[in-house]
Structures are given as C-alpha cells and as structure tokens.
Amino acid sequence: MKILTPATSANLGPGFDCLGLSLGFFNEVIIERTKFFSISIQGEGAKNVYVKKNNVFVNIFNTIYEKLTGQKDNFRFIFHNKIPFSRGLGSSSAVIVAAIASAYEMSGVKVSRQEILNEALKYESHPDNIAPATLGGFVCSMVANNQVYSIKKAIDKDLKAVVLIPNVPMNTNKSRTLLPKSYPIKDCVFNLSHSSFLTACFLEKKYDLLKIASLDRIHQYKRMKLLPELFEVQKIALENKALMSTLSGSGSSFFSITYQDDAKHLQEILQTKFPHFRVEILEFDDKGFEIC
Missing domain, CATH: 3.30.230.10 (Ribosomal Protein S5; domain 2)
Known part of the structure; x- marks a missing residue:
C-alpha cells in the first residue's frame, strides 16, 4: 500500500x-x-x-x-x-x-x-x-x-498558499515555554472574537476580511522573536496583496494566502528579500x- x-x-x-x-x-x-x-x-x-x-x-x-x-x-x-x-x-x-x-x-x-x-x-x-x-x-x-x-x-481553487520556509527549525515544546501562564481578559476576548470571525470568513468565503480577522495577541509575537526576520516577512506579505499572513503553527515557517494571480508576485518578492529561505507556492488540499 x-x-x-x-x-x-x-x-x-x-x-x-x-x-x-x-x-x-x-x-x-x-x-x-x-x-x-x-x-x-x-x-x-x-x-x-x-x-x-x-x-x-x-x-x-x-x-x-x-x-x-x-x-x-x-x-x-x-x-x-x-x-x-x-x-x-x-x-x-x-x-x-x-x-x-x-x-x-x-x-x-x-x-x-x-x-x-x-x-x-x-x-x-x-x-x-x-x-x-x-x-x-x-x-x-x-x-x-x-x-x-x-x-x-x-478552500476555493483560486486561492494559493505562499509559504516561506526558513532554514532554522523551531521546536514546538520549546516555543510553548515562551508563552505566559496567564493572559489579560482583553487579550483573550480579542482572540476569541478574531478566531470566531476568521472561521466565519472561511465558511462564508469572505476572504477579503482575512487580514483583520487573522490578528493575534496570544502567541505569535513571542514566537516570532526567536527569528526576528519573520516580522519583516509578515510586513512585506501584507503590503503585497497577501489576504492574510501568519506564523505557521509554532514556526518557523510563515504562511500567507493570496488570490491565484497574486501568488507568483509575492513569492518573487519574498525570495528576493530572503534568498537564504525557501518560498513555495502551494495548492490547498481538500x-x-x-x-x-
């Protein structure tokens, strides 16, 4: 088999x-x-x-x-x-x-x-x-x-994933130790509202709202500090037609969604800016x- x-x-x-x-x-x-x-x-x-x-x-x-x-x-x-x-x-x-x-x-x-x-x-x-x-x-x-x-x-076929894969690994268990043991209630409410809204965006295909829906206050910032270049990756992606751009899992890869016609442009910009990283355009699997 x-x-x-x-x-x-x-x-x-x-x-x-x-x-x-x-x-x-x-x-x-x-x-x-x-x-x-x-x-x-x-x-x-x-x-x-x-x-x-x-x-x-x-x-x-x-x-x-x-x-x-x-x-x-x-x-x-x-x-x-x-x-x-x-x-x-x-x-x-x-x-x-x-x-x-x-x-x-x-x-x-x-x-x-x-x-x-x-x-x-x-x-x-x-x-x-x-x-x-x-x-x-x-x-x-x-x-x-x-x-x-x-x-x-x-996920719609006219969407593509642009994934930047650094040559630096991040251990999930180690990255979890960086996270605080408790959070302010306002940050918890922020993430609850945004994750709920993000889910609704996918269910209703409101992809143009993903940029605001994908904001986070729980884990990304502390994990991205392990590889500060990721802040620039996110900034460049969002400035170049990424519908959303987030840390993939606990990292170190960075995940962006674009419309099909914008994927190659974003890949080329990221690859030029970060030649020591790998940048792939991927289909979504159903x-x-x-x-x-």
Whole structure:
C-alpha cells in the first residue's frame, strides 16, 4: 500500500490549537509485507540516524497493527518525506495520522476518518494539525470527552498558499515555554472574537476580511522573536496583496494566502528579500490523507 499525507498550517493567527488547514504538499509512505523488517528514508530525515532507529511512524503502526490483529508481522517501510521537520508544517501530525490509517489498512479493518482522528488525539493532544491532515480543507476543531469535533470547509481553487520556509527549525515544546501562564481578559476576548470571525470568513468565503480577522495577541509575537526576520516577512506579505499572513503553527515557517494571480508576485518578492529561505507556492488540499 501507499499513503500520502498532507502538510498542514495551524493556528492561522488567533485560532490557537483549534484552527488549521491542509496544504498540497505530501509525505509518501510505501508499506510492503516481507520476511524481514526494513526501513528506508528519502528526503527529510534521510541522514538522521535517530529518525531511522526510533521511527515514530513504525512504532505507532506496529502498536496498532498488533492490537488489531494479535500478530507481529514484518514489513518494509519506504519513506519519501517532503514535509520539513520542526518548521510548523505539521510533520509530526502527518506521521501520526498516516501511521494509524496505514495500520488499519494493512490489518484489513475498516475504520472511519473520525475514528482515525480520535485515535490520533492519543498521540497529539491538539487537533489543529491532525484534523486537516485527516480531513483536508480548512478545519475548525475542538476536543470534548476525548473526542475531536471538527467542521470542515473546502478552500476555493483560486486561492494559493505562499509559504516561506526558513532554514532554522523551531521546536514546538520549546516555543510553548515562551508563552505566559496567564493572559489579560482583553487579550483573550480579542482572540476569541478574531478566531470566531476568521472561521466565519472561511465558511462564508469572505476572504477579503482575512487580514483583520487573522490578528493575534496570544502567541505569535513571542514566537516570532526567536527569528526576528519573520516580522519583516509578515510586513512585506501584507503590503503585497497577501489576504492574510501568519506564523505557521509554532514556526518557523510563515504562511500567507493570496488570490491565484497574486501568488507568483509575492513569492518573487519574498525570495528576493530572503534568498537564504525557501518560498513555495502551494495548492490547498481538500482530501486529507489518501491511500493508494
């Protein structure tokens, strides 16, 4: 079997730990039954010995497969990793979702995407990345009674993502330690109103209002201080027809949305200004993971 799992961008400014969307940029895993276990990695992580020796995908896959079948079978895992590690593009969530879905597929056990999403919550406590990786599109999620509740909306085809990917990683757990333990009520209300309005903009396709809806007072500023160039990235993007421009997840990538006709212009400006960073124009994905 082969499974494709998309990159994701979470938070989208004010939607801390609850909003995310799926990008047309995929990790691919091929799994074959064999007499002996083997693993090969191409792309991201190919030179990382730890990733090969203590592979999260393989560990989750084997745990679930054995639970479903009662057997310890051998497989060959071939990874083609495109999603960069520790760049705020949902690489860990892509691994978790793909491993769970693959284990069910190889076990011959039918399962819904909702069940996969709830299983993924055991490995990733926030739904902002695992939900779009599973469902595709723009997804607003919450957690209640150990279940993920999500509402998905497809994103118009005439919109494009312009993603700036620095050559500097940001560790999610480390970046969380920078955030305060409490916030003024006015900042909480600010983010509640903006995340609600941002969700409404996607549901009603009011994309021209995304710029004001995507403002944040909870996490972005403190995280962006780890790589101050990101402030200039955001400024340039918003001055050059970006409909919104936000830190992707906990960073270090920066995510912007433009209309299709404006995407190339923004990419060229950002690439010229930041030649040591990578700037990609990406489609939005509406499927989530796909088993081939």
